[in-house]
Amino acid sequence: QLQLQESGPGLVKPSETLSLTCTVSGGSISSRSHYWGWIRQPPGKGLEWMGSINYSGSTYYNPSLKSRVTISVDTSKNQFSLRLSSVTAADTAVYYCAKTTTDGYSGYLSWGQGTLVTVSS
Amino acid sequence: QSALTQPASVSGSPGQSITISCTGTSSDVGSYNLVSWYQQHPGKAPKLMIYDVSKRPSGVSNRFSGSKSGNTASLTISGLQAEDEADYYCCSYGGGSTLVFGGGTKLTVL
Numbered sequence: 001q002l003q004l005q006e007s008g009p010g011l012v013k014p015s016e017t018l019s020l021t022c023t024v025s026g027g028s029i030s031s032r033s034h035y036w037g038w039i040r041q042p043p044g045k046g047l048e049w050m051g052s053i054n055y056s057g058s059t060y061y062n063p064s065l066k067s068r069v070t071i072s073v074d075t076s077k078n079q080f081s082l083r084l085s086s087v088t089a090a091d092t093a094v095y096y097c098a099k100t101t102t103d104g105y106s107g108y109l110s111w112g113q114g115t116l117v118t119v120s121s
Numbered sequence: 122q123s124a125l126t127q128p129a130s131v132s133g134s135p136g137q138s139i140t141i142s143c144t145g146t147s148s149d150v151g152s153y154n155l156v157s158w159y160q161q162h163p164g165k166a167p168k169l170m171i172y173d174v175s176k177r178p179s180g181v182s183n184r185f186s187g188s189k190s191g192n193t194a195s196l197t198i199s200g201l202q203a204e205d206e207a208d209y210y211c212c213s214y215g216g217g218s219t220l221v222f223g224g225g226t227k228l229t230v231l
Contacts, residue, residue, distance in 0.1 A: 037220075039167075046124070047159070047167065047210050049220040060218040063122055096166055105214040107157030107172030114166050 002027040004097050004112035011118050012091075018084040018117055022097030029078045030055050035104035038071060038082045040093040041114075048093075053080055054104060087119045122215050125150065125223035132229040138199040141226045143211030144192060149221055151192035155214035158187055158196045161225075162207045170209075171196060198228075206230040 008020035022036070029036065037052035051061035053071045061069050065084070073080040084091060094116050098108035126144040133139040143150065143158075150156060156174045159167035169178050171187035174194065184199045194213070198205055211223040 039222075046225040047161075047212075047222045049212070049222060052220075062219060063217075101169075101172055101178070103155075103173075105153075105155045105218075105220060106176075107169045107178075107212070108159075108167070109169050109172075109178060111166040111168075 002099065002110050004099065004110060006095060006097050006112045006115040008115065008117070010116060011120065012087055013121050014088055014119055015086055018082070018087050018091065018119070020082045020095055020097075020115065020117070021079050022081070022112060024078045024080075024099070029073060029080060030075050033102045035060075035100045036073070036080045037098050037100065037108060039096045039098060039108070041096070042090075042093040050082065050084075052100070052104065060104075089119050091117070092119045093117060122219060122221055125211055125213060125221055127209075127211060127223040127226045129224075130227045130229065132231055133198075133201045134231045135201055135203065137201050138197060139201060139228065140198075141196045141209055141211075141228070143194040143196070143213075143223050145194070145213055145221070146192055149192075149213040149215040150189065150194050152216065153214045154189070156187065156189060156194040157212045158185075158194075159210045159212065160205075160207045161210065167210065201230055203230050 035052045038050040070083040094114040099110040158171040175187040215221040
């Protein structure tokens with residue numbers, strides 16, 4: 001059974017870069033059929049799609065975050081990563097990694113448990 | 122790219138049916154059959170309930186169904202149960218290789 005697990009610092013200072021990794025187990029991140037994405041949720045608020053990456057490393061970003069977001073994949077470690085630069089308090093959120101169904105935009109079928117990242121000095 | 126519009130809250134009694142709407146534009150919901158719905162219980166990760174407008178992933182109850190008309194997608198839950206009480210989010214392909222979520226709807230089972 002496919003499992004995803006987010007990892008990274010729970011506290012980041014303003015203006016610094018937030019870095020998270022999603023480790024995939026029970027399946028290959030090199031699958032040609034799936035996209036791997038990052039979705040975040042500020043406390044008490046709704047979901048926001050941040051971006052995704054496919055098996056070949058092609059990336060797709062939310063236009064509102066595009067200048068600050070980088071998603072990359074490490075197939076040797078079966079991981080993909082998120083970097084968000086110049087963070088502010090508004091970036092405080094639970095960050096989820098997820099895998100789509102067999103289409104890159106049909107829906108996210110598998111999710112990590114989420115990790116809370118707080119931006120504060 | 123603006124968030125899809127959902128009602129903030131809906132409610133229903135056990136056994137009843139409820140429908141949650143998700144209104145977008147001709148650039149997202151209206152142009153693609155790529156609408157998905159998620160259920161989220163407090164403190165938990167979202168769970169995919171519907172994808173491609175009306176398809177159910179394996180293991181999701183057939184009490185959940187999805188549809189679309191024009192720029193509005195809908196999630197219907199029939200035979201409402203206490204365990205259905207949760208937040209529900211719609212999501213649509215927005216063109217240009219992007220996705221957009223709705224603001225979420227809190228379902229209360231009375």
